[in-house]
Amino acid sequence: MKIFNNTFTRIILIIISTLITLQLTGQNGKEILEKVDQNLSSKNRIIESSLTIHGRRSSRTITSRSWTEGDKKSFTEYLTPASEAGTKMLKLDGQLWIYTPSADRTIQISGHLLRQSVMGSDLSYEDMMDDRKLSDVYNVTVTGKDTLQKRDVLVLELVAKVSDIAYYKQKMWIDAERYVPLRQEMYARSGQLLKRAELTEVKRIQNRWYPSKVVYKDMLKDGKGTEFVTSSIKFDQTIPEHIFSKASLR
Amino acid sequence: MLEFKLALKNLLGSGLRTWLNVTVLSIAFVIIIFYNGMLDGWNMQATNDTRAWETGAGQFWHPDYNPYDPFTFADSHSKMEEGILALEEKEMATPVLITQATGYPGGRLVNILLKGVSPNQKILSIPSHLLKDNPDDPYYIPAIIGNRMAQNLRLKEGERVLVRWRDANGTFDAREVTITGIFKTTVPTIDAGQIWIPLEKLQELTSMTGEATYAVISPNAADLPEHTKWIYKDDKALLKDLADIMAAKKGSSRVISSLLLAIALLAIFDTQILSIFRRQKEIGTYIALGMTRMRVVRLFTIEGTTHSFLAILVGMAWGMPLLLWIQRNGIPMPANADQAGVAIADKITPYYGGGMIMATVLLVVLSSLIVSYMPTKRISKMKPTDALRGKLV
Numbered sequence: 289m290k291i292f293n294n295t296f297t298r299i300i301l302i303i304i305s306t307l308i309t310l311q312l313t314g315q316n317g318k319e320i321l322e323k324v325d326q327n328l329s330s331k332n333r334i335i336e337s338s339l340t341i342h343g344r345r346s347s348r349t350i351t352s353r354s355w356t357e358g359d360k361k362s363f364t365e366y367l368t369p370a371s372e373a374g375t376k377m378l379k380l381d382g383q384l385w386i387y388t389p390s391a392d393r394t395i396q397i398s399g400h401l402l403r404q405s406v407m408g409s410d411l412s413y414e415d416m417m418d419d420r421k422l423s424d425v426y427n428v429t430v431t432g433k434d435t436l437q438k439r440d441v442l443v444l445e446l447v448a449k450v451s452d453i454a455y456y457k458q459k460m461w462i463d464a465e466r467y468v469p470l471r472q473e474m475y476a477r478s479g480q481l482l483k484r485a486e487l488t489e490v491k492r493i494q495n496r497w498y499p500s501k502v503v504y505k506d507m508l509k510d511g512k513g514t515e516f517v518t519s520s521i522k523f524d525q526t527i528p529e530h531i532f533s534k535a536s537l538r
Numbered sequence: 539m540l541e542f543k544l545a546l547k548n549l550l551g552s553g554l555r556t557w558l559n560v561t562v563l564s565i566a567f568v569i570i571i572f573y574n575g576m577l578d579g580w581n582m583q584a585t586n587d588t589r590a591w592e593t594g595a596g597q598f599w600h601p602d603y604n605p606y607d608p609f610t611f612a613d614s615h616s617k618m619e620e621g622i623l624a625l626e627e628k629e630m631a632t633p634v635l636i637t638q639a640t641g642y643p644g645g646r647l648v649n650i651l652l653k654g655v656s657p658n659q660k661i662l663s664i665p666s667h668l669l670k671d672n673p674d675d676p677y678y679i680p681a682i683i684g685n686r687m688a689q690n691l692r693l694k695e696g697e698r699v700l701v702r703w704r705d706a707n708g709t710f711d712a713r714e715v716t717i718t719g720i721f722k723t724t725v726p727t728i729d730a731g732q733i734w735i736p737l738e739k740l741q742e743l744t745s746m747t748g749e750a751t752y753a754v755i756s757p758n759a760a761d762l763p764e765h766t767k768w769i770y771k772d773d774k775a776l777l778k779d780l781a782d783i784m785a786a787k788k789g790s791s792r793v794i795s796s797l798l799l800a801i802a803l804l805a806i807f808d809t810q811i812l813s814i815f816r817r818q819k820e821i822g823t824y825i826a827l828g829m830t831r832m833r834v835v836r837l838f839t840i841e842g843t844t845h846s847f848l849a850i851l852v853g854m855a856w857g858m859p860l861l862l863w864i865q866r867n868g869i870p871m872p873a874n875a876d877q878a879g880v881a882i883a884d885k886i887t888p889y890y891g892g893g894m895i896m897a898t899v900l901l902v903v904l905s906s907l908i909v910s911y912m913p914t915k916r917i918s919k920m921k922p923t924d925a926l927r928g929k930l931v
Binding site: 448451452453454455456474476477478480482506508509510 | 640642645646647677700702704705707708709710711712713
């Protein structure tokens with residue numbers, strides 16, 4: 289009788305845990321991704337952030353202020369260090385202009401130059417510029433659940449549905465309650481892990497959850513990666529149109 | 539004829555002074571031939587090796603391809619035109635596809651060029667036959683690299699290295715390639731920073747099926763297609779960089795030759811001045827005996843110029859065995875001599891062409907003639923009576 293009770297209890301527990309998993313993973317992956325997009329995407333935003341690049345011998349931090357509107361317009365001004373202060377970047381559609389105060393010149397970066405690293409970091413200009421909604425460019429399936437940063441997470445597998453995309457496959461650990469990614473892995477077409485982003489310090493900002501610290505790591509090379517810390521972010525502000533003009537570069 | 543006999547007699551009569559001048563001039567003569575021979579030898583070796591390993595007899599380039607701008611590589615690929623394809627079918631052309639990539643040897647990041655070449659090609663000396671596929675492993679990618687690249691990536695034959703690239707749409711892909719061969723070449727432009735893999739494999743991995751960046755033409759190709767969109771680069775255009783470097787080197791060789799010659803000619807000039815000063819009474823006697831002033835000028839000029847003939851003979855006597863020995867053994871070059879990107883072999887074998895030797899002989903003789911004549915001009919203005927009394931100068 290005791291053996292029967294133990295077995296019965298186990299079966300009940302398995303059924304309950306399966307149901308919970310099914311309830312969590314049973315959510316439509318696309319819906320989850322749309323909720324993530326709702327947290328991360330906005331009509332426009334003004335961000336003050338710092339980018340810390342860890343080199344072999346030393347690290348350097350670059351702070352900047354950015355104005356972004358959708359995935360087409362973006363304007364960034366570097367604030368520190370002194371060597372980078374005053375450098376400005378303007379992105380309009382697929383084009384990028386950079387103004388360097390020391391040379392007092394504006395250069396246009398286009399095509400494959402956009403694939404180069406931003407100031408020696410683990411991020412390319414393209415990584416920074418690609419603001420397309422995840423749900424627009426990836427098909428998604430929920431593959432399971434896990435615990436990360438002491439929070440329940442849903443594990444999503446994203447496979448590209450468009451051809452012009454840098455990462456064919458991604459794996460995301462989404463906070464099951466706040467719908468914000470806590471970890472993101474980018475894979476090559478062959479399945480080789482290329483980059484990993486750890487997203488932490490999730491804060492409540494204007495009715496949305498937003499990870500204010502992201503550590504990007506190129507998984508193929510040694511190094512500590514690149515830290516991107518958002519010190520201040522404002523969503524859906526009124527941004528004057530002149531900000532997104534070439535005149536604002538000088 | 540009298541002038542020649544007299545000149546030779548006077549010259550040999552001067553003894554040590556003549557032989558010192560001749561020795562100095564012979565050294566200059568031999569060094570000029572050696573230096574020019576070395577440059578010509580290097581030029582020939584570099585040209586032949588560059589043709590054999592890299593340029594072939596010519597190339598057809600994709601219209602957007604610019605080898606000096608790696609950012610054009612991502613866009614400079616397409617299917618080859620019919621005329622070039624026909625050449626490829628006859629094994630008179632071999633296509634090459636280039637993709638920018640990143641290698642990760644031992645956790646380091648190295649920017650590389652991934653180049654696709656047919657394993658069966660015979661036009662270039664690249665040992666592409668070493669690109670043997672492994673039928674049991676569909677993900678196996680054989681690769682060959684040059685010894686400079688092997689040294690840079692610290693790779694040995696049989697080892698693997700992870701390579702990341704983007705396909706035609708910009709999507710990342712990354713795989714390990716296996717080094718199936720390491721080749722030694724004197725042409726660094728097909729070695730440094732490059733990994734060669736089978737063309738079809740690269741086309742498949744980059745979604746560029748049947749595409750190429752350029753095609754190398756065989757020296758045996760007869761009729762080349764005309765009016766193609768792909769740009770034809772002939773041998774001269776492909777070797778222009780090398781020719782420009784050689785022209786610059788020739789310039790510096792001319793400066794060195796001029797300096798050496800100037801030192802030797804200065805000695806002859808000095809001797810001529812001294813001769814005219816010391817032999818005034820002799821000059822007066824020649825004129826008094828009926829020689830015209832111009833004949834005396836000719837006599838002294840021939841005397842000076844004969845230095846150069848003697849120098850050439852002496853130079854040949856000691857220089858020829860030395861130059862031939864150097865030619866047989868070659869001049870060893872330092873290991874990093876080709877860092878500038880120009881083909882340099884481990885040893886440079888000088889080439890002493892007939893034209894170059896004749897030009898050097900003419901240069902030595904003519905310049906001796908000029909410096910021998912210049913001091914004798916004052917003889918034409920002299921009065922024989924003053925000369926006889928030794929009051930010419």
